[in-house]
Amino acid sequence: MNNTLHLFNNDAVQIAAHRGTAGANIPCNTITAFDIALRGGASILEMDLFKSADGEIFIFHTGKEPYQLNKDIDLTQLSSKEIRQLRLINVDFNATQWGINTFDEVLEHFKGRCILNLDRIGTCISDVIKIVERHNMREQILLKHAPTKKVLKIIEEIAPSYMFMPIYMEEDTASEMVENMNINYIGAELVFKTEQSPVIQPEYIDQMKKKGKILWGNAVLYDFKIPLSAGHTDDISLIESPEKGWGWLVDHGFDIIQTDWTYQCCKYLKDRGINK
Template sequence: MTYKDFIASPARTCAVVAHRGAWHGAPENSLAAIENAIALGCEIVELDVRRSADGELFLMHDETLQRMAGIGREAESLTMAELRALTLRQDDGGESRAMTDQRIPTLRQALEVIRGRIFADLDLKDRGLFPEVAACARAMDAHASVDLKTKVHSRADAAWVRAQKIDGVPFMGMAHFTAEGLGEELDILGELSPFMCEIRFDRIETIARNREAFEKARMALWINTLDQPGSGEWTDSAALADPDAIWGRLIDAGISVIQTDQPEALKSYIKARGA
């Protein structure tokens, strides 16, 4: 089944996205974190993509290597050979985390692992890499299993996406929906027909009251419940304390894909409620 077919399936339950892989017990953005996500039964893994000094696509979130490798260098200033010589810190890194035997993977290595086993959201730290990443996914025969995304707030944004050479790779929009601006935002997104949209919103009621409009657009809704400022009240910490009030309300409003740093807890919650 392709990524787009899976997302469009009316029979599926809410999909769980492991943010930077299931990194509890493995370095984030590592092959081990991807394997953990697969073992947990997560449907999607989110991975951060950068390009090395010698042009190799690799996985790393931060601009510098300090948090994950203890090196005060910009990640993209090193060649891939230099990056591969480094080992990664456990979990989400930092000085308190021990070094592991895991190394910085290339995008090609990651695609080899995910292909046919899990879908992947590729978060490009430079959206100018769209064509290059799409070409890599096609070369690895993984193009139907990944997505590329960027913010779409204007017709100029939509035009930029249309100009990219991402043929065969599903596109996911990123939008902020408000009660007043939802119609215009959907019109702009409609120019691209994204199979899914990563959203923020003013109030949960804005999403719940417009389920028919999202269904008409054939666009699934994805939200992040990460412990980050952009999540507002909808955080993993709040969900662990009261999952019905956070994950449950989001699912009930029509959101069917949730990105989390607590994938095991969210998988258990979805299984328990049968949604």
Template sequence: MAQYRERLDKLLNQNSNCIITAHQGSAGGNIGYNTFKALENAIYAGAQFVEFDITKSLDGTFYIFHENEELIRLKYPELLKASHDDTIQQLQHYNMNNKPIGPVETLAEMMENMKKHPEIIMHVDHVSKWKGEILDELDQYEDQASQFIVKIDANNEEAVEAVRNHGIKFMTIVIIRNKEELERVLELTSEMNVVGIEILFESTDESHVQPDAIQMIHDHDMFVLINSIKLDNEEVLSAHADDEVSIFEDPDKGWGKLLDIGCDAIQTDWVAQLNNYLLKREAKRG
């Protein structure tokens, strides 16, 4: 199944070295995560995909925000999903100096703003939490369906079924953690518009990161996405070939290792640094 892929295929062809995916945009200074400014900043630094998270108010409005970060980002002790719009609309993101810098943006606002960057693809995360509700919401943006990809977990059967049974076959990334999940996803490609597989792994010895698994993905015309982000000092997403190893030790041991595995896209918190590395790596290879 291949729908809405024209922008994606163009990006993959133009960036055969690697697609850069910005995790919640590029924040810092006076720019907050999960805001249009953060996404636009990441685009200017070299990102081709921009990832953002979604949550929903009690009134049914979808917002661009990572659930459970309300206290640190907004100084708000409650979850947005347990709050009404009139309360959320009074909240502000805070910058590095704990100064208010702007409101929590709605999905509608983000979709409209991203029309300014038609060549960039949005990567809509936390779809597994909202399943059919967010898919129904996204139906109104079918005219932009070539500009966004929804992401779900292979181990969330309700989310898989929601995407599988939804009328509009949005481009989808599926997160896998083992070979069995990969094989299950590949069985559903006639019913789901799966364009990418995000691989999580703690060791490069795991079966779903071996050359045969990567080839299986590519044979189904899907790209391989790997996370180099480091969420904390405990969780491992890519066998420690992460952003911090890449920046503070040797990028060949981090981002380079992921590229050698065969990934087509890397999700990072440090877009400019990854972009610089990719340019240098390409130059070395002539």
């Protein structure tokens, strides 16, 4: 297992900035949002990728076009030239000066600076890996995906040395299979609706720790009706107490916390003495 997560810091619990740090006039999934997240203390940048109609890789969460572009379009059906002409909107639905960044731009900007977690790459893994190799940035890349047989086979064939984390929803459905493949399986993202879910039980956490696996917890709240961490979220951390959210995740063995509130989460970890 080749784990380079601590290549740029020695934090006991690392912070993954969900699409960077965005708000007001700063759109998410942009170089600007990623830069702000790093200044706020993040060591991992989580981002969403897609491929244009003519094959170029860009950074954007497809399906969110009406909310981030104020247009009812499908970016995957547009050419790279058309995508470059678009401008993202702010929280008041006014156009900003920010466009949609290419994957090449993001790689070059963050080369030698942090770990990049690439999400939503199931349909373009081969293209993504080729670009990463061209930039010579393999050690900075963390791949994370649902452990479908199709995706695992692709990872094994074209990216066996890349850090990889399967996403386990409620229970571990793939460890045995992944461990028997030529995949750099460094850990997993654990998603659980309740504290009774199998992946959050002490026995399972201890088992993963004994194997040397890194555990990724998700404090982000996409939808209050669909809990990702049994309610131990950014919201409860900010509104009530960080001990109920970020602190709970730390105390239950998570090595990485994904958050939309990078600075506040990092400050809590430092104030508590977990990180320097």
